[in-house]
Amino acid sequence: MSRSARIAAFTPNSTSILTKSNRKRKAQEEQVIVPTKQLNFDGLFRRQNWPFRNSLINYITKSPSNAKAWQKLIQSCKYFYAENPILVIENLRWEEEKEWLVSLNNDERPVDFSNISPKLWITNEFNVTLASPENISSIVPKIYKCDANFFRLLHDVISYEDFSFLSSNLEDIVLHNCIVKKDNASNVPLENLFAVLPKIKTIFL
Structure with missing residues (x-):
């Protein structure tokens, strides 16, 4: 073998050097963890092959x-x-003359009903103190279903229709200085309230 051939045999090929270098750089890039975007609950979805x-x-x-x-x-x-779009919550309550608060798993937060589109599904408690009749009636359309077993209404006025909607699963009620009215503005007798409380156990007046 000639001297030049022997030198060529022991000299790394330039193409081989570039290939190894590319592989090394690619391996290093693959080891870099690219942060994923935070998933958006309201974002796009792909329908499943049910x-x-x-x-x-x-x-x-x-x-x-x-x-x-x-x-x-x-x-x-x-x-x-x-x-x-229906959100399940445990409790919905009105903080005296301030704001509506929703809670789930002991996490309570304020909610502005004028800025939310999903409806709420209440499973535990509906608690209102010193809310205007207009305020109560305005949020009832935002409720998909009320399975609450406890209802408290203090110093308020509520329509008979709204009361009936909220009361199908109630077991305990506190009504203090409250009025339930029909559309014709007449007061609803107490016995008529019991007629829409099939599961009632305790009522405090």
Whole structure:
């Protein structure tokens, strides 16, 4: 073998050097952790390839009947909330002459009903003190369903229709210095209130 051939045999090929260098740089880049974007609960969604008929999925989405099951559905797939924006909360209360507060898992926060689109599903308590009748009636359309078992109304006026809507699951009620009125502005007798309280156990007047 000639001297030049022997030198060439022991000299790394320039193409080989570049290839190794590229591999090393690529490996280093792959080791860099790129922060992922925070998922947006209200963002885009991809519909799942359901193993059920669309009619069944539509029924489940549009007619939820159990708050606990609905909470699991919207946590597991964004599709359900996007198609039917309902938020499950435990408590809704009015802080005296200030603001509405919602709570879930002991986390209580203020809510501005004029700036939210989803409806609320109350599972535990509806508590109102010194709210105007207009204030109460304005938020009832924002409630999808009221499964609250406790209801307290202090120094307020509420319509019979709103009272009936909120009372289907109530077991304990506190009414102090309150008036329940019909559309014709007449006061509703106490016995008529009991007629829309199928699960009532305790009522404090």
